Amino acid sequence: MTKNEVGSVILRIVLGITFFIHGLDKFQAGIGNIAGYFDSLGIPGFLAYIVALIELVGGIALILGIGTKIISALIAIIMLGAIFTAKLSLGFLDGYELDTALLAISIYLILADRTPFSLDHQIAAKNK
Secondary structure (H helix, E strand, O other), rough: OOOHHHHOOOOOOHHHHHHHHHHHHHHHHHHHHHHHHHOOOOOHHHHHHHHHHHHHHHHHHHOOOOHHHHHHHHHHHHHHHHHHHHHHHHOOHHHHHHHHHHHHHHHHHOOOOOOOOHHHHHHHHHHO
């Protein structure tokens, strides 16, 4: 593996762990509470369930390297939503700095090539 591939793997796994934990936390904290928070922001509460599921299942998929580009695109959408609905008014340092970094990682993974250390790559190699 090249240095770029190693970097991609590290970013993919860190993003996966981060979102798996965020999704798990949403369910453990009471997804109904999160839905109420979404409602208070003017976002339909049912979206909390979708976001939490994407974070939880998507986090696992990223760790394994399955559907990396699709999951990263979904996470990028979630991060844009979080920034513009909940965090922008708080400012950069107290609000959306982490979201911006996670958004940048997601965009990088959308643009990056598959790495040999992913299930996507292994599946594609077997189908050739």
